[in-house]
Amino acid sequence: MSSDLRSGSAEPAVGIPRGEIRALTGLRAVAAVWVVLLHFQRLLNPYLDQVPLLRSVISAGWLGVDLFFALSGFVIGLAYLEQVGRSPRPGAVGRFVLARFARVWPAWAVVTVLMGAWVWVVRKGGWNADVLVPHPDADVTQMLRQLSMTHMWGQDGFFGVSYVLPGWSISAEWLAYLCFPLLAVCLRPLLHLPAPLVLALSCLASTPLVITAFEQGVPDLAQNWMTRIACGFVAGLLAAIAAKRIRRTERTESLALAGSVLTVVLMVCVFMWNSWRRGGDLGLDYSGVVVCLIPLLIVSLSFTERGLASLLGRRTMVYGGRISYCIYLTHFVVLDVVTTIVWQDPAKAWVPTPGFMLAVPAMALAPFLLAPLLHHLVEEPARARIMALVPKRRTAPRSVPSVAAAPEAPVVADSPSSGVRRLPVTVGDPRSGAAPAARVREPRTAWLNAVSTGERVAVPRPRVTHPVPVPPATRGRSGRHESESVSSSA
Incomplete structure (x- = not known):
């Protein structure tokens, strides 16, 4: 063993x-x-x-x-x-x-x-x-x-x-x-x-x-x-x-x-x-x-x-x-x-x-x-x-590396029933037909907005010359092992 x-x-x-x-x-x-x-x-x-x-x-x-x-x-x-x-x-x-x-x-x-x-x-x-x-x-x-x-x-x-x-x-x-x-x-x-x-x-x-x-x-x-x-x-x-x-x-x-x-x-x-x-x-x-x-x-x-x-x-x-x-x-x-x-x-x-x-x-x-x-x-x-009398502990969000400023694009709903919002094609993505930008902020900004509102978003990974840092995964606090059904008493 x-x-x-x-x-x-x-x-x-x-x-x-x-x-x-x-x-x-x-x-x-x-x-x-x-x-x-x-x-x-x-x-x-x-x-x-x-x-x-x-x-x-x-x-x-x-x-x-x-x-x-x-x-x-x-x-x-x-x-x-x-x-x-x-x-x-x-x-x-x-x-x-x-x-x-x-x-x-x-x-x-x-x-x-x-x-x-x-x-x-x-x-x-x-x-x-x-x-x-x-x-x-x-x-x-x-x-x-x-x-x-x-x-x-x-x-x-x-x-x-x-x-x-x-x-x-x-x-x-x-x-x-x-x-x-x-x-x-x-x-x-x-x-x-x-x-x-x-x-x-x-x-x-x-x-x-x-x-x-x-x-x-x-x-x-x-x-x-x-x-x-x-x-x-x-x-x-x-x-x-x-x-x-x-x-x-x-x-x-x-x-x-x-x-x-x-x-x-x-x-x-x-x-x-x-x-x-x-x-x-x-x-x-x-x-x-x-x-x-x-x-x-x-x-x-x-x-x-x-x-x-x-x-x-x-x-x-x-x-x-x-x-x-x-x-x-x-x-x-x-x-x-x-x-x-x-x-x-x-x-x-x-x-x-x-x-x-x-x-x-x-x-x-x-x-x-x-x-x-x-x-x-x-x-x-x-x-x-x-x-319910116990105040809930708040966990501060992880810091996100800053990126160069760029025009922000609006976030649009992909499907009313999906519950997931998708980002539109952004500046710097070859699909947009626009000139590539050194840094892209739109996905990052939308991700930050979604974190603050608790909303799920799907952020496309733009193809740029300089890759955008991937936001760190947010890990939820794991649940307690203790089931109070395992009552402890007696």
Whole structure:
């Protein structure tokens, strides 16, 4: 693979797709569904008992959050790492932070306010609002902490910290976003290292989580949240650096295809091994050792469109990835509200009555109906309005060499429907029948006028004794790598 690596330049490699990487957007949908199934797992026991292998995979669904962390680091690394790391000025940093705020805050704010109001109403009515999980006080101070996405800062555990239990990861990611400018400066020198070395460092970034999982079998809720976000986010950033150094060739794509399949197979094997090793003890969980494979999966899916990447890149999967953040936020709301209403009597809690078990699949599907509403009515409109506040950067046109003055000829439209204006025959062109001129300015002047108005023109190349300098090609600023469908959240 060494022949496919960039050896000198730190510019984005040929193989990195411009814009949205559809396979990674689809992977976000998988991560969201994985977390949903985990939280509904206990209620879905009558169904999961029929598929033992599926239970082994679902029980490791908490790793969907770590997958989100790594995906966020990868996408942000592609889009911002060189820019912010090269010039961490207030303007560039401010635009980045505002873009991330616009991405995660609107949907989070709506869900937080609604759930805070729900907790307040339930408690005022004399009911127990903490049937499923404990909630913080429904007061102004706590609400401000939730809305500022700082509610996890300084906390050790997850329970009782947020109105929505999965909200701990929103606070964790917000901290990572604020630390990103410093990380970008520290990691930028790695842009010149060989891709295999940086990819190895990306896998090694999760070493603390791997060692803890293998030796102690610590379940997700007992792990340190700062370690998880630090390892996952940095691993994603390093994976982005490695991806920037890889060229897309036939060999690279074949290796990526094999790597994506092999990584998934290894993950499933680890999940089955975890089920065997824990021996039915739900207080132990060794499946966290697979976090070191997540960077390999992400990079592999970025360089192939076959196999697993083809499935993840389908329209349904991509749309699921775009609403994955809203799925993540709403699924626990449904679970919390329904169980609070049904299980007010402690004797009925976790009792698998036939009627309730029959309704569980509908409960699990409800978030997939609520998420599109939250996405289209809140997340995207609010994000667009917030980003509209950012002043657009203007790029000064390149300087054009001056030429000798000559009578200017008018520019005429070649065709009303073509949208392209052509220049008439000019002085100095043999077709005009006029005496040749030493310099011709008409094409240059028309080109400058067209640049100022944004109009496309076709400028004929006059045949003169002294050639007219060709105007430099105007290159548009390439689009960001980051698709905000690759939402980064959670």
